Amino acid sequence: MTYPFDCITDFIFVETEIAPADVILVPGANHPQLMEKAASLYKQGFAPYILPSGGYKPHVGTTEWNYLQNIGIENGVSEAAILKEDKTPYELPGGRLEEFESFLEGLRREVHEETGLHVTMVFGEETKIETNDEDSNVEAMKPFAVYQTINGPVDSLGAYFRCQASGNLVKEGDETEDIKWISVDELHSSLEKNLIDFSWVDKSGIIYYLKWYYMQKQKM
Template sequence: MNNEETEIVIQRRTKADSSFKFELPGGRIEPFESLIHALIREVKEETGLDVYEIEGIETRIDTIGINSEFEVECLKPFAAYQTIKGPIDSLGYYFKCKANGELLKAGDETVDIQWITIKELNHLFIQNSLGFSDVDRAGIKYYLKEQGF
């Protein structure tokens, strides 16, 4: 975040099966990994940034100590998505968080990692919404609407 405007990190994916579109940092959760640990890990791997505040973490509860063989966490993300048409069935969650540190030139299969203001994001999205990943397009629209755009 700069002194006046909220900024968001966008990047491009370099995996062979990706289309080199803008996307938000994210990835797959490891088996039995908590959502919060996955968020922190993926942001670090893809951008180099360290997450230090996560909106909604105060809602987190878990069942640790009830049954040592089956533990679950529950918390309120910023938004959730589910694909309703397309080649891949996908479900995911978005979290609003704060992070700091130096951006990587290239992360874990990511390049063109950059901070942009919400106004710049809105402009870029209006100019070329198809320039964003299919999965993140709805999440970005949701976030921009929440920001008053």
């Protein structure tokens, strides 16, 4: 069953506070336990539908959506209650940091896992400092931009980094498919003509970058 994403108005995101809603959102197959939790919430009557992520996981040999769908069915969810987006929007490479992982380590790991590329330069890396105490280490640095959701399915805070990378794009990465480069001008034109769409979080980062990019061009 497909379901246009913009028709869903009330969400449960399985990692946040739980309340009755239209649908339960489930991210990535790296965390199948979240689908199990979603199945439990579904059976408790919190929402009539579950919407899993739709990327690709090569190590399980199937699409991520099918992988999560199977977990849901195994845990008592009706097949008709597991939704599939009509069209999955593009996302920038990224993800959550592992416990006590540094910004740069996490950045390089996520980019390589999802695209096959190796980050060779991070603009702003020279601003990084570390404080080391007897029982703690803390880093601080200047990212390209930060974001905070002020409405939406989940409260989220994150950072964007501007990088250079080398290597060859993989056909399918960790939770990713249809990986591609796109020029800045083509990106700008495609967004204006609604020929391309980005996830609700990454769209703000893309627009912020385009504004910065064209301001820099005007200064030249």
